[in-house]
Amino acid sequence: MNIDKKEIDNFDIYAHEWWNKRGPYKLIHNLTPIRVDYIQNTINIKGLRILDIGCGGGLLAEELSKKGAKITGLDASEKTINIAKQHAKESNLNIEYICSTLESYIEKNKKKFDVVICFELIEHVPDQEKLIHSISEVTKKNSTLFFSTINRNIVSFAFAKVIAEYFLKIVPQGTHQYEKFIKPSELALLLELAGFKIDDVSGVKLNPIDHTFSLSSMTKINYFMTSTKK
Numbered sequence: 001m002n003i004d005k006k007e008i009d010n011f012d013i014y015a016h017e018w019w020n021k022r023g024p025y026k027l028i029h030n031l032t033p034i035r036v037d038y039i040q041n042t043i044n045i046k047g048l049r050i051l052d053i054g055c056g057g058g059l060l061a062e063e064l065s066k067k068g069a070k071i072t073g074l075d076a077s078e079k080t081i082n083i084a085k086q087h088a089k090e091s092n093l094n095i096e097y098i099c100s101t102l103e104s105y106i107e108k109n110k111k112k113f114d115v116v117i118c119f120e121l122i123e124h125v126p127d128q129e130k131l132i133h134s135i136s137e138v139t140k141k142n143s144t145l146f147f148s149t150i151n152r153n154i155v156s157f158a159f160a161k162v163i164a165e166y167f168l169k170i171v172p173q174g175t176h177q178y179e180k181f182i183k184p185s186e187l188a189l190l191l192e193l194a195g196f197k198i199d200d201v202s203g204v205k206l207n208p209i210d211h212t213f214s215l216s217s218m219t220k221i222n223y224f225m226t227s228t229k230k
Helices: 005-013 026-040 059-066 078-090 102-108 128-137 154-167 184-193
Strands: 049-053 070-075 096-099 113-119 139-150 196-206 213-216 222-229
Touching: 026 059, 026 113, 026 139, 026 196, 026 213, 049 059, 059 070, 059 078, 070 078, 078 096, 102 128, 113 128, 128 139, 128 184, 139 184, 184 196, 184 222
Parallel strands: 049 070, 049 113, 070 096, 113 139
Antiparallel strands: 139 222, 196 213, 196 222
């Protein structure tokens, strides 16, 4: 199974904090608006079937659902999925949430999606190539795939790991493992080998004053990548 139990246990600790905008997931709340904009500036999502892999507490899933997309959210943390389900119910949103890895989901379902989103997940799985091949199995021809993750270099180690987790403490300690960070060139190669065409790579920068995010030409730390299934 392509999961790291230590990673799941770490996320379980903070599962009840997903919708606390001042809690350990503050940065995810701050990232959500540019995530939505990035997706919508690429495609019109209304009516599309979207799979959100590693959906967490549903922050992005809910925003996309409000804009007319048909969302299925997967997460391997049962506590997290329960939080997502409860919040969607309270918000009167019809989102399908499933506690499952992508591999287990594929074994039980034959659905293919118009759009697949894999934000901040690939740096948390043991086998990154396997994840991408599994994503290929749930995508239709011409489907759009959105990735976001962290580059691997001395700059990302300093800012995304050391400073964010230990100095500013805006990310829970132990959230990231540097060796799992992936360079854009490495991710692009894996995607191309799995039958995807790379359409865009955009950097993401953090404002250190108010902790908001914006798109950037610099991909040294966080970045988005968009690709299309051939």
